[in-house]
Amino acid sequence: MKAGAVALALLPVPVWAADFATPQGCEPFLTVQSMGCAVALHWRCDVAPAGDHWEGVFDTEGLLSIAHYDGDYQWLETQYMWDGSREVTVGSDDPISLSDLLAGGMDTFAFTVRRTEGKTTEMQRVVGWDELMGETVTIDGVTLERTRTEHRYMTEDGDVAYHGRGQQYVSRDMRLFFLGQDEVMGDDGSVTTYDSTPVDFIHPGEPGFGKTQPLYGCDEIKTGYSDAG
Numbered sequence: 563m564k565a566g567a568v569a570l571a572l573l574p575v576p577v578w579a580a581d582f583a584t585p586q587g588c589e590p591f592l593t594v595q596s597m598g599c600a601v602a603l604h605w606r607c608d609v610a611p612a613g614d615h616w617e618g619v620f621d622t623e624g625l626l627s628i629a630h631y632d633g634d635y636q637w638l639e640t641q642y643m644w645d646g647s648r649e650v651t652v653g654s655d656d657p658i659s660l661s662d663l664l665a666g667g668m669d670t671f672a673f674t675v676r677r678t679e680g681k682t683t684e685m686q687r688v689v690g691w692d693e694l695m696g697e698t699v700t701i702d703g704v705t706l707e708r709t710r711t712e713h714r715y716m717t718e719d720g721d722v723a724y725h726g727r728g729q730q731y732v733s734r735d736m737r738l739f740f741l742g743q744d745e746v747m748g749d750d751g752s753v754t755t756y757d758s759t760p761v762d763f764i765h766p767g768e769p770g771f772g773k774t775q776p777l778y779g780c781d782e783i784k785t786g787y788s789d790a791g
Contacts, residue, residue, distance in 0.1 A: 595762040599780035620774040635660040647679035667694040687716040702763045706731040
């Protein structure tokens with residue numbers, strides 16, 4: 563399950579700067595250009611546990627978010643630049659397990675995050691599942707397996723703060739998730755759809771590696787979504 567970070571004090575440039583460099587001791591290993599006017603840069607750091615990696619997502623205005631995952635894709639920390647909020651996983655009854663998904667075709671998860679925005683802090687429960695659909699697709703030479711996914715953020719009062727579902731992709735070889743076509747359900751019954759399907763997988767030494775300017779879908783929609791009603 564792909565989330566949508568390390569502390570930003572580790573970043574050597576302002577978060578909205580045109581040029582982006584990973585923190586000292588960290589090495590980028592993949593750039594992914596996607597639909598919906600987004601590009602993601604993936605990197606690993608020498609001081610991190612084996613398997614940990616980070617992902618920075620950019621749009622035409624700069625850095626949108628940084629997420630930190632462990633080797634099984636459990637969310638550890640995410641920083642969102644547009645509102646300055648931060649989510650840190652503080653406990654997990656059933657952590658996300660990419661290994662379980664790839665071995666058995668299904669993975670459930672339930673964990674707690676501490677969300678901080680400004681001076682406001684709240685605890686939220688994240689529950690959901692990922693399931694392999696039994697279908698593969700090749701995009702830019704990379705073999706991916708389609709997954710179905712659904713998750714909810716629950717407040718301490720039991721209200722649903724966020725409900726998302728959709729179809730994503732996973733690479734067995736790289737042990738990475740990639741977004742696909744997802745839906746966000748509103749309290750009023752509306753459904754907002756996002757298409758973040760990957761288009762280009764760019765490895766070190768290839769043209770475009772490390773570039774953070776998105777290439778696809780920016781002329782059609784800047785926000786990367788359309789209302790489905």
